[in-house]
Amino acid sequence: MGLQNTSSPSKTLDGVHGVHLLPHSPFTACEISQHEDCNLSTYESSRPFAANQRLLMTRVWQQRPPCFRPIHCNLQGDQNLAETIVNVLTSLPFVALGIQVPRKNMNNALYANSLIGVGVASSLYHCSRGDIRKYLRWADYTMIATATVCLSNALRNENPKLIMATSAFLLPFQPLMVSAVHTGMMEVAFAKRAFTKPELRMAHNLHKMSSILGGALFIADDLFPSTPYIHAAWHLAAAVGVGTCNKLLE
Known part of the structure; x- marks a missing residue:
């Protein structure tokens, strides 16, 4: 008995109502090795795990302590063009003070450049409008903090590594x-040097008065943001205080 051709359709169901046989199967059979099947299963099972990991990291980041959250900057101020111009003009002294810092070593140079950065960041913030303003305000605050870190490092080359x-x-x-931390460190260093060097006492007294006035103006600017030119006055008081600090680097 000879073997029939398996590729030819069977005649058994021909003529049955509602049945139509195709000469070729529309499905294609393929072999999947055990290794490929394991890889596919691993990939499919890892997708929910990766999603859960991302969700967990998002929740941890959202529940981080307040000290690790970006500051909420006060965006009020610059009520009109005149106030903007005054705030920009009173930001420029920081650039001039940065240029005047004696660049005797790397720490002094970093502090000088950070002061220039304070003036530039402040000017950009006061000139800005719209959504970018909050980012430039954050840059302004961050640049001020960077300058205080550079100053304390320039005054004392061996600051504790943990603090830095x-x-x-x-x-x-x-x-x-x-x-606040590095300004306090600078104030202590300034007071110690003024105690041992009488030629620094006048500069130190001026520095204390400008620091007290600057602190009061900073608080007033936050409490009364709609009052014009308080921020510009704080710029000038801070610039005087910074200028007296330059005496310590000569």
């Missing part, structure tokens, strides 16, 4: 806190 590392880590999130 922590300051660098918190700088993008809490620039005001970093500024």
